[in-house]
Amino acid sequence: MAGSLGWTGPTTAGHSAAGDAWGRGRGQSTARALxxxxxxxxxxxxxxxxxxxxxxxxxxxxxxxxxxxxxxxxxxxxxxxxxxxxxxxxxxxxxxxxxxxxxxxxxxxxxxxxxxxxxxxxxxxxxxxxxxxxxxxxxxxxxxxxxxxxxxxxxxxxxxxxxxxxxxxxxxxxxxxxxxxxxxxxxxxxxxxxxxxxxxxxxxxxxxxxxxxxxxxxxxxCYMKLSDPGGYPLSRCVAALPGCELSYRLREGACHALEDYAERLQEAGPGLRTHCYRAALETVIRHVQPQLRRPGVQGIPRAHELKIEEYVQRGLQRVGLDPQLPLSRAALEAQQAQENRVVAFYSLALLLAPLVETLILLDRLLYLQEQGxxxxxxxxxxxxxxxxxxxxxxxxxxxxxxxxxxxxxxxxxx
The missing domain is CATH 3.40.50.150 (Vaccinia Virus protein VP39)
Structure with a gap:
């Protein structure tokens, strides 16, 4: 993957830690090379x-x-x-x-x-x-x-x-x-x-x-919608690799915009807190209805301007759950305090996105080449x-x- 992400270091310590891992670590060089x-x-x-x-x-x-x-x-x-x-x-x-x-x-x-x-x-x-x-x-x-x-x-x-x-x-x-x-x-x-x-x-x-x-x-x-098995792997070469399976989370992450997110990290704007809000919402959903996995939560406009409990209430409504469920404000505030760590985790996960997409597309390339x-x-x-x-x-x-x-x-x- 050519080109530099040009990390300049956002203002918050947590975001800066993500930038250090992204911009100067060996992981970036390895991901770019592969x-x-x-x-x-x-x-x-x-x-x-x-x-x-x-x-x-x-x-x-x-x-x-x-x-x-x-x-x-x-x-x-x-x-x-x-x-x-x-x-x-x-x-x-x-x-x-x-x-x-x-x-x-x-x-x-x-x-x-x-x-x-x-x-x-x-x-x-x-x-x-x-x-x-x-x-x-x-x-x-x-x-x-x-x-x-x-x-x-x-x-x-x-x-x-x-x-x-x-x-x-x-x-x-x-x-x-x-x-x-x-x-x-x-x-x-x-x-x-x-x-x-x-x-x-x-x-x-x-x-x-x-x-x-x-x-x-x-x-x-939309690699996360590939059938398993059937949609991936297609080639004999990739199917023979040990551990070639890709989780839903990895395939979903491969659909995100790496270049756009690098710019957002550089700006270190308040919109980054949406990741923390979404993680908090997922925690509440799994507590209320454990069998509801991968809920399709439609985008909430200007989510970062909302209080975290308001975001969670709107999110619950979007997945068909009662928005008036009793919420622990202390628990939500404790989760919001982890905002920088969530951003750092998301940044590192996104660093792998081009690698996952490469594996999926390489599998398709090999599938065709194996047939001449x-x-x-x-x-x-x-x-x-x-x-x-x-x-x-x-x-x-x-x-x-x-x-x-x-x-x-x-x-x-x-």
Whole structure:
């Protein structure tokens, strides 16, 4: 993992101790040496220098309703998919777990690819189709205003399908070609932008098992939702390692933003106390209902501005428990006094996050290579904007030096 965390030493003793362990200990050097590099082959995105909320490399219709993080992701992955499609002669892109269709829309209406968009939530598909119409109308208006601009392709909306993809079985819909193209002639490229948990595994299995699928570009996420067994390990190599198992806590930690958290530590702001609050809430939940593990506590706005008992009450309500349960103020205050130690512990745990993600992604890489496929992991997003920034690219024919082209920025992308 390239780059320095640049520890400067926050104001509190506990936070400073975390910084010492993070910034000067041997653990940081070891973690950095063993993890895949997360540094892309481009400078931290110049596309937001003029306006931090609008990518200068993406046309206005594709920025509407899209946050800067997602703007960066759809542009970078979309451009990689277009290059990979050209290199492998694919006739169609299948975007699995497409959500509101931002990536599919950019690939089809912005880059001229033939795209099938598969999403299991019908509401998201309806929203995607509405946004497609909005972008089409905006592009048509732009063409009328600027008729001298030559279109390199005819705008064609993605084909949306409501379909859940079962990670355990092959999905026929994924493999069906668009329109009337014979299935024997279809060459598919599968992609997924932060495909959650086992959905990334499903993409790997479709690529491995189906002759129609010629290429893969997958960015995983939500490693804690991987099935055990089934989702990890996939490769024979990793499965044979003693102690290769990864706990839920480790897999969940691998989804956190290391670069962003380093900045928060440097600032040593009051928001860091939220970790202590969350730990106190977990203690109360386990005391009241021991069988309730891993409760999905939705974010509590401006939690650090609340008193700890108020935070715990709101948290109890969010997991369906009585917020008026009697709480020991003395116990909560004693836990709050451990705030700096909680931050130090969290910091050290987060230091391992890139290593855990590396092991999960290395397992996927080896799974494909054990079957004779060609695959690499490329850091294509700025990690400051998108912490899960490694894309797994796979082909059934060797690309050789052409793989390096996939990481480059398109000079004419606007």
């Amino acid at each position: 993890a895949f590099t997360r540094t892309p082959k481009f400078q931290t995105p110049s596309e937001f220098r003029e306006n931090p909320s609008q990518s200068s490399r993406l046309k206005a219709p594709f920025r509407k309703h899209v946050r800067p993080k997602k703007q960066h992701e759809i542009r970078r992955l979309g451009e990689l998919v277009r290059k990979l499609s050209d290199l492998t002669g694919c006739t169609q892109v299948v975007d699995v777990g497409s959500g509101q269709g931002h990536l599919s829309r950019f690939m089809s209406l912005g880059l001229g690819l033939r795209v099938k968009s598969i999403e299991g939530d019908q509401r998201l598909v309806q929203r995607a189709q509405h946004l497609d119409r909005e972008v089409l109308q905006a592009l048509e208006k732009e063409e009328k205003r600027n008729p001298q601009v030559v279109q390199t392709h005819s705008p064609r909306s993605p084909h949306h399908v409501v379909q859940w993809v079962d990670p355990g079985t092959l999905c026929e819909e994924v493999l069906l070609p668009l329109e009337t193209s014979p299935r024997s002639e279809a060459r598919l490229l599968l992609t997924g932008l932060h495909a959650c948990g086992d959905l990334s595994v499903a993409l790997l299995r479709h690529f491995s098992s189906c002759p129609e699928v010629a290429a893969l570009a997958s960015v995983g996420c 496929f060609h695959s690499e992991l490329l850091p294509i997003f700025s990690p400051e904007l998108s912490p899960r920034n490694l894309v797994l690219v796979a082909t059934k024919r060797p690309l050789g030096p052409a793989f390096s082209v996939l990481e480059t920025e398109d000079a004419d992308a606007r």
